[in-house]
Amino acid sequence: RTLMFADSFPLSHTLSTDGTQRWMKRVETLTDGDIDFRHFPAEQLAKAGEILQKIEDGVIQAGYIGTGYVSDELPLNGALMLPGEVRDTVNASQAYWQLLKNDTPLRQEFLDNGVVPIYAVMLPPYQLVLKRGPVSELGDLRGLKLRSTGSLNLVVQAVGANPVSMAAPDAYLAIQRGTLDGTVLPVTSIAPYKVNEVTKSLSTNGRFGSFGITVAMDKKTYDGLSESQRKAVDQAGDETTAHLAQVIEDEVQTDLAEFRDQGMAVYELPESMREALEPKYQAAQQAWVERMSARGLDGQAVIDAYESALADVDAKR
């Protein structure tokens, strides 16, 4: 049968070529074409934040869900995006995927919205991308105007910088003209927005937060598949999680090398600054936990579960 699939990525984007497109191809191969897809890329059917709703409404059967866009529907899944949590893509993705595969509150949130998570990766942690040279102490960040969005604003503010909200497409001009002093972005998102053309330095070991990239399928559709078809879908999901996380990690290294060649200062934040940042990360997590409990949700349990899943993954590697 033919499933309608929607995402928000241009066809040439890594998250499409090595993520959604690759998963669909694997499912088609593994089921000998019993399942195939009609792919609607690049927000053709819905904006990124509305794809989950479109699956719930029965317009499409599967699609990309960015956890940061649906904090109203998947609030607990926001835990992985908190500052401090994600250190690298590969391990964080595996840990997150383990939580989504097993019977956890994170999986339950998806199920409550009528969808089954199929695969998941975490983007590399957000880094400081600045118009000025490297920063070496917390004081250097004071008053810097950085583009950021949503809950990321909280940590940007906590480290003394000024969050400026604007659409990502505007960032290029804003930095070039000095409206902004820079932005916080995952390494792999810098080149697509050309931000490297207008900035001078990039940190590599900041942990200012991350972003969850998941794909989910309509639960009724999923339950209606035959046993072997479900297996194929799951297998393709496992494979895609592992493959895509590795591709992203490789892309981080390639991008960093390229930015270095272009004369950008690619640097590590010094130990002293990392120590100064740690309490800021912790405070942001605590604030999130408090706001979740105000809504009757146990955020701390999710953070703890993630930490232990991450420890398992670290131990295995």
Place this chain on the structure above:
Amino acid sequence: MTVFIGVAVLIVLLLMEMPIAFAMMIAATVGLYLVGGESFVASYLADVYHSVSASYVFLTIPMYVLLAQFMAQSGMARDIIKASDMWLGRLRGGLGVACVMASAFMAAIIGSSTASSATMSAAAFPSMREVGYDRRVSVGIIAISGTLAIMIPPSIVLIIYGILTELSVGKLLIAGLLPGVLTAVGYIVTILWIAWRHPEKMPAQPQFDVRAATRALVPVWPVLLLMLLVVGGLYGGAATPTEIGAVGAAAALVITLIMRRMDRARFVTAIEDTLGTTVMIVTIVIGAMMFGYFLTLTQATQSLFDAIQSAGMAPWMVIAVLVLIYLVLGMFMDQIAILVLTVPVTHALITQLGFDGIWYGIVITKTVEIGLVTPPLGLNVFVTSGVTRVPLAECFRGVAPFLLVEIVVLGLLLAFPEISLLLPNLMSH
């Protein structure tokens, strides 16, 4: 088949004088029902209105309209048009030329052509009518000049194109400069030609008086102050274009209050006109988005490009056909929707054929400019009609003479990629 029913419903409704926004919403609803039944209709009707209107970028439109409204209500804009008329007025068509030059100047501030048209409509139209310009000619000049805003940097269209194609936004923006200037020159030539052929449509001022002209410059200071604020703010980098719109509007309000040119009635009119224009644009974009989702679901656009790819045509033929398709689509659809729906596909196609992506971006932007002023869906003309309250049909007729020069410029851009690529290439060496 479904796609034809949807398009037919749209056309019939438009001919029946159904308001354009509603026509698109209704046709989309019928189409969505045919494609996916009640659940599709329910899903899109529930979400699209909110999803289009809850947008920070959209805020740019009411803010620049409000800025222009405050200027217009306080007579500031008329002061500057009067002053420029004093200087250029002895030239036949001088005020029209001044309008193009003012629009080109505004284009260096504004990245959205509807915002630009709205501003110039409120500012220039009353003055053009006052000195006896033909109504149709006036709205034509205003509507067409507004399109300069998306070619001359900054340009929201080129930024979106850059993001869709992952090309250098900086280069794309620089690439638009020469084509933008070329286009402005084309408009000026057209205006002078019309003025020469039909002198009665653009009466010249009888005499030129240096002292009067100089004196006319004095009341212009608030406008210069505002322009300094806006241009300085943008190029000095104080804020984003959206923010500058808001600050500009606030500054305009403060200045008019200080000058004691604002009263309750004018303030109300400014708010009314701003809300009216905003609602008009928002509802049309909502209709276009709904109709676009319907078109996507029928896979009509995709099939069209697949057919081209498989036909095995000569590269230049492909470009010619694509440009033709963009011009046709541009007549019926929202320009941003067209870009988002097609550029990922067509850009891949033309780069495979060995064409330059930046040059193609400029060509596409030109077709967008044309689409903004061609009937039945010509957003710039809608805005101009909405603000000036001149009937839509007359506005479209006013723009018609300029379409010829648009096609000539498009031809030049196609034939001489150097016009688009000279500056970006200089930049990379």
Place this chain on the structure above:
Amino acid sequence: MLERIHQGVDITLFWLAGIALIVMMALVSIDVVARYLFNAPLTFQFELTTNYLMVMVATLGLPWCLRRGAFIKLSVVGRFLGVRSHNLLHVFNALVAAAVLVAIAWFSGVRTWDKFVGGDAMFGVIDWPVWLSTIWVPIGCAMLALRLVTDALLRLRNLDRPVDGDDERTQDARDIAENGGAS
């Protein structure tokens, strides 16, 4: 009496939209000034503006803007029709448009209700309630539908009065041209 209440509601909604517009202008301006002069931005401004004020501006003025001719149309068949049939055509158009707007109001209203009952909140600088962001759409669209139906009924009772159109607009344009924006 009923019509006066109806009109009062339309005007009130319009002014709510107007206030939202001015508040947006002020908030964004204050944000910019605070950021650049005092390094103290209004962090809530972006989310408040995008999710609430902008939606209000885009919806609450709908019924009032209908009166002011904000919904432009092509003038095509009017010249081939008599006054009565032209009026009937516009009655038909208004009712069909009202039907779609009622559908939008209904479906977006149901969505809003779901969000309200579910207590959905967007995680931002604060927890932003989702229903307060979406509720303006059903309100604006329902009131526009009501206004369209009311106008259609009024038109049905005055079928011999010429359709508002080019004539009136020409007059308006002339007014603008003659009186300008201001002295």
